[in-house]
Amino acid sequence: MATLIPSLNNFLRRMTSGERRFGRRxxxxxxxxYLCWYDVAVGPKRQHPDFVVLHPSRACSSSR
Numbered sequence: 673m674a675t676l677i678p679s680l681n682n683f684l685r686r687m688t689s690g691e692r693r694f695g696r697r698x699x700x701x702x703x704x705x706y707l708c709w710y711d712v713a714v715g716p717k718r719q720h721p722d723f724v725v726l727h728p729s730r731a732c733s734s735s736r
Contacts, residue, residue, distance in 0.1 A: 674702035677709045
């Protein structure tokens with residue numbers, strides 16, 4: 673089971689039904705080492721995607 677940050681129960685009332693369903697599926701279908709964040713600020717513009725999903729050994733790298 674993936675780790676949702678913060679835990680799904682903390683945000684259930686704030687989520688849409690689709691977000692709740694997707695969050696539950698992330699928790700139940702992904703392996704234990706996945707980390708999933710809900711409504712976290714990302715990037716210099718601090719945009720808030722619904723979910724950010726990361727896996728420690730499957731990180732993308734950029735060669736610039």
